Amino acid sequence: MDPVRVGHFIRDFVSPTETFVTNQIKFLSLGRKFEPVIFCKTSRENIADSDFQPTVLGNLLNPLSRKIDDLQYRYLRRLSRSGARAILGKIRSDDVRILHFHYLVDARYYLEVIKKAGVPAVVSGYGWDVSYFPRSFKGLGSYYLKPLIKYMDFILAMSKDMKKDLLTIGCPDNKIIVHYHGIDTRRFDYPQRSYDREEPLTVLFCGRLTPKKGPHILLKALKHIREKELSHCPFRARLVGGGPMRERLEGLVLKNKLEDIVDLAGYIPHNDPRLLAEYREADIFVLPSLIVRDTRTGNFDKEGIPGTLIEALASGLPAVSTYHAGIPEVIETNRNGLLVNEGDEEELAHRIADLLNDKNLRERLGRTARESARKLDVRTKTGELEDIYGRAMSQKQSEGTL
Numbered sequence: 001m002d003p004v005r006v007g008h009f010i011r012d013f014v015s016p017t018e019t020f021v022t023n024q025i026k027f028l029s030l031g032r033k034f035e036p037v038i039f040c041k042t043s044r045e046n047i048a049d050s051d052f053q054p055t056v057l058g059n060l061l062n063p064l065s066r067k068i069d070d071l072q073y074r075y076l077r078r079l080s081r082s083g084a085r086a087i088l089g090k091i092r093s094d095d096v097r098i099l100h101f102h103y104l105v106d107a108r109y110y111l112e113v114i115k116k117a118g119v120p121a122v123v124s125g126y127g128w129d130v131s132y133f134p135r136s137f138k139g140l141g142s143y144y145l146k147p148l149i150k151y152m153d154f155i156l157a158m159s160k161d162m163k164k165d166l167l168t169i170g171c172p173d174n175k176i177i178v179h180y181h182g183i184d185t186r187r188f189d190y191p192q193r194s195y196d197r198e199e200p201l202t203v204l205f206c207g208r209l210t211p212k213k214g215p216h217i218l219l220k221a222l223k224h225i226r227e228k229e230l231s232h233c234p235f236r237a238r239l240v241g242g243g244p245m246r247e248r249l250e251g252l253v254l255k256n257k258l259e260d261i262v263d264l265a266g267y268i269p270h271n272d273p274r275l276l277a278e279y280r281e282a283d284i285f286v287l288p289s290l291i292v293r294d295t296r297t298g299n300f301d302k303e304g305i306p307g308t309l310i311e312a313l314a315s316g317l318p319a320v321s322t323y324h325a326g327i328p329e330v331i332e333t334n335r336n337g338l339l340v341n342e343g344d345e346e347e348l349a350h351r352i353a354d355l356l357n358d359k360n361l362r363e364r365l366g367r368t369a370r371e372s373a374r375k376l377d378v379r380t381k382t383g384e385l386e387d388i389y390g391r392a393m394s395q396k397q398s399e400g401t402l
Contacts, residue, residue, distance in 0.1 A: 004034050009107070009113075011103075019270040028382055040055070060083075079111070084116070091113070102123075120396045122154040125304070127162075145169065149171050179385065184378050205241070206278065210244060215241075215245060216245065220256075228349070231357055237258075240265045241266075286352060288340070290324055290343050318337065320337065
């Protein structure tokens, strides 16, 4: 039996920080039940996985239609009629039987395709599209998304926390499925890790340098450890990632005289072997995520379940993170990691110091973390996603619309 073709839709294929999208497509393609086909409005030259060649909308349109579509996106965030016709034609010629959209805002852009395709459609929420965007433009973001909800068969939330946010913006409970997309934990697995390494130990932060990831909170915690002499163990810290806070963080390092122990290592591509080396050479992982509120508009932004946190757990690193978004659904404090309150640099400092000072604690939490991460492996989660596709198709068939 031939695999069922699934159309994966995203506006821009694909940002370097969105490997969770290409991972889902990659592992779905390894099975025998479903075959992915990718649709996008724009495609980057440095796409994460050259094995996937997306159908780019602009390549389906003549120059005039492409210009009209660009203008409609720029001013209305809508797909043009010619764009919708072109994509629908490709869906039918490629015999695509189910549509999977990545990000609610991207799904809304493709709304006319969803309405007319006549096949099941699911959408994955990932974070800001569920927490921040609906409250944008004085609530017009929610108004913009509202028509989408009617036409989706299922809406996938990364965590129970995200499900609450989806309910708040009007998604029916019976359409929401809590489904975490998964991480390739085998790639990050490091069973030979030693928890009794020579000093100095390495504290690792990995993620975009943005406020909701809390790198500034980590620097304040490191200052507190040093000033209060909380640790008897020499240590250094590496912050891996790029982003808009880079200059601010450089200033904090200088202001707090942390140059001798803090390295701002910069961005490392996800598929780069150097990223694995960062996890393997670290002793403690820290991700102090927090809700970031815009005091002017009242909007807030937060995580789903941070991928770098799961990668760190999979490598056997003891982790310190926060009671934030879906993180407590992954880390149970004092079992497979430690959690602190958002924004509390003093509590964060003490928990980091606990790990620096106690190799037995590092080992106990790290080994349990590695085991717990296996439950979040992308292979297991791909099987769950295939079941969701099956449910969507069965539901459509029972309604007599498929």
